[in-house]
Each structure stands twice: as structure tokens, then as C-alpha cells.
Amino acid sequence: MKWSFASVGLIVLGLVGLSIIILFQNITTNNENDYYLLKEVTEASMIDAIDMDYYRESGELKIIKDKFVESFTRRFAESTVFASSNYTINYFDIMEEPPKVTVSINTGIGEYTIYQDTTDYHVANTLSAILEYYGKDGSKTSSSYIDGMPLVMKTFTKTYYSIPYSKDGKYSVKQPINLPEELEHKNIYDAQIFKVESKGSITEQGELLYALLNRDIDWTRSSTDSTNFNASNSGVDINNIQKNITVSNIKGRECLTADECRESDYWVEWDGTGNPGTVVLKLEITWRYKEYEYAEW
Numbered sequence: 001m002k003w004s005f006a007s008v009g010l011i012v013l014g015l016v017g018l019s020i021i022i023l024f025q026n027i028t029t030n031n032e033n034d035y036y037l038l039k040e041v042t043e044a045s046m047i048d049a050i051d052m053d054y055y056r057e058s059g060e061l062k063i064i065k066d067k068f069v070e071s072f073t074r075r076f077a078e079s080t081v082f083a084s085s086n087y088t089i090n091y092f093d094i095m096e097e098p099p100k101v102t103v104s105i106n107t108g109i110g111e112y113t114i115y116q117d118t119t120d121y122h123v124a125n126t127l128s129a130i131l132e133y134y135g136k137d138g139s140k141t142s143s144s145y146i147d148g149m150p151l152v153m154k155t156f157t158k159t160y161y162s163i164p165y166s167k168d169g170k171y172s173v174k175q176p177i178n179l180p181e182e183l184e185h186k187n188i189y190d191a192q193i194f195k196v197e198s199k200g201s202i203t204e205q206g207e208l209l210y211a212l213l214n215r216d217i218d219w220t221r222s223s224t225d226s227t228n229f230n231a232s233n234s235g236v237d238i239n240n241i242q243k244n245i246t247v248s249n250i251k252g253r254e255c256l257t258a259d260e261c262r263e264s265d266y267w268v269e270w271d272g273t274g275n276p277g278t279v280v281l282k283l284e285i286t287w288r289y290k291e292y293e294y295a296e297w
Contacts, residue, residue: 034125037079038105045072046099046131057186059292061133062097069094072103099131151290155194156182160218160283161202161211162268163236171245171272171279176220176264177252180287187292193252193266194288201245202280205238211280212236220264236278245274245281252285 049068055061069091080087092102104126158180164173183191202208250270255261268283 034105034107034123035127037076038103038125038127041072041075041079042101042103042127042129045075046101046129050099050131051096056292060097061099061131063099063101063131065094065096068101076105093128100129102126102128151189151292153288154291155286155288156180157284157286158182159199160268160285161215162270162281162283163211163215163278164281165278166274167276169274169276171270171274173268173270173272175268176255176260177266177268177285178218178220178264179266183287183289189290189292191287191289192254193268193285195286196250196252196268196270197284197286198247198250198270199282199284201241201243202282203238203243207282208236208238208241208280211282236280240277242275242277242279245272245279247272247281250283 045068046063048071049063049065051062051064072091073089076087076089086107088106090104090106092104094101104124107123107125160177162173162175164171164175177193179191202211248271250268252266252268255263255265255267260267268285270281272279272281
């Protein structure tokens with residue numbers, strides 16, 4: 001009889017031991033998976049949430065809180081789509097600047113009964129993360145700084161079309177030009193016209209239409225303002241524009257008088273000789289500017 005009880009005891013003890021082994025195996029597996037998943041998702045979400053406009057303007061890292069929460073929740077849900085566990089995500093102490101987050105993942109692994117004691121077990125992982133970067137590029141000399149900001153000299157080239165009219169075939173153009181939209185940014189300094197090159201008069205209808213469409217964008221004065229350098233749209237046709245013109249004294253400069261500066265900070269000048277009428281001169285203008293930059297992180 002005693003051996004029967006001993007056998008039953010061994011079976012019960014084996015079942016209890018098996019339950020404990022399965023419990024700790026699940027705890028260990030879930031804990032390891034959750035830790036590495038939490039680490040990778042947190043890093044990726046913080047990078048997703050970087051405010052790039054703020055970085056370009058100030059050189060400092062800042063994350064967007066709502067964007068981090070959205071990115072983390074989406075990434076974590078996509079990574080655990082096949083998991084049967086119940087996850088609870090808690091966000092603590094999210095700082096936008098400097099970037100610092102604390103995230104806790106509570107994983108429910110289910111109920112286990114060990115020796116008539118049924119308990120719902122959970123595994124919690126908490127991670128605090130700080131996003132670091134190399135910071136300002138200190139390789140440049142102080143002479144290239146503005147208020148401590150590192151600057152890089154760059155150039156930008158764009159095609160323009162000057163459309164003057166002349167009654168006698170002698171062209172003397174002083175034309176106010178707009179700063180390109182690409183250079184209208186807070187981290188760009190000291191933009192100036194570096195070089196102006198003539199590419200000759202145009203000969204194709206498609207390029208003429210492009211020139212007319214962009215004239216109001218590129219130049220300060222409207223196309224409806226008929227001046228010595230701005231022919232009326234109604235009089236410009238590929239069949240009557242002048243194809244041959246000799247260009248000289250071409251240059252770009254900044255405004256020289258108060259009246260000029262009120263109209264535009266930048267001017268283009270050129271002289272030319274040809275036949276009377278309207279000419280559409282293709283210009284290639286190179287701008288030089290300083291851009292505020294930081295080292296890659």
C-alpha cells in the first residue's frame with residue numbers, strides 16, 4: 001500500500017516539477033524576447049521621432065513626443081503580431097530635449113497552478129534610453145563660425161530667362177532678381193550671385209513657354225509691367241523673337257541704392273546688340289552661400 005502512495009507522490013511531484021520548469025522556461029523566453037524587442041524598438045522609434053527642422057536650425061537633437069509614442073506602439077505591435085501574450089505598454093518620463101524616454105512592457109504569460117495555487121504571472125521589462133550624437137563639427141576654424149555656428153560654403157546653379165525689348169536693337173538691362181526658393185532657409189547665410197553666364201537666345205517653343213511661366217517667380221517685376229527689360233507676354237512669340245544677339249558686360253550684383261534695395265537685394269546686368277524687338281536670353285546663374293551644418297551622428 002505504501003508503495004502505491006509513494007508512486008502517486010512521485011507522479012504529483014513530477015507534475016509540480018514539470019509545471020515549475022514550464023513556468024520558468026516561459027518566463028525566461030518571454031523576458032529575453034521582450035528585452036531585446038524593447039531595446040530595438042525604442043532606439044528605432046526615437047530616431048523616427050527626431051525633429052529634423054529643429055536640428056537643422058539649432059544643431060540640437062529634439063524628439064517629438066507624440067511621434068515617438070505612435071512609432072513605438074506601431075513597431076511593437078507589428079513585431080509581436082504572432083505572439084499570444086497580452087502586452088501592456090507604459091510610457092514614463094518622455095523628455096523631448098534632450099531626448100530621453102522610459103518605457104515599460106508588462107507581458108502576461110497566463111495562469112499556472114502549482115500545488116493548488118493558481119496565479120496569473122507577468123514579466124515586466126523597463127528600459128530608459130537617451131539619444132546621443134556627436135554634436136557640432138569642431139574641425140573648422142573659428143573664423144568660419146557665426147555666433148559659434150559652423151558654416152560650409154556651397155553653390156547653387158539655376159537657369160533663368162531674361163526677356164527684354166528694344167526698339168533699336170541695343171539692349172541695356174538692369175533686372176531685379178528674386179532669391180531662389182531653395183536658398184530661403186534659416187540655416188543659409190550670405191547668399192550672393194557668384195557667376196552669371198549667357199547661354200544664348202532660345203529657339204524652341206517649349207522653352208519659351210517655360211520661360212514665360214517662370215518669369216514672375218524668378219524676377220521681381222511682374223510680366224504685366226512692360227519695361228526695358230520685361231517685354232509683355234502678348235508680344236512674345238517664337239516666330240518673332242530675336243535669335244541672334246551679342247551679349248557683353250554680364251554680371252550679378254547686390255543692390256546699390258535705397259530704391260534698388262526696396263525692390264530687390266539682387267540685380268543682374270547685361271548689355272547686348274542685335275535686331276530690334278524682343279529677345280529671350282537664357283542665363284545660367286550660380287549662387288554662393290554659407291550653410292549652417294553639423295557633423296553626422
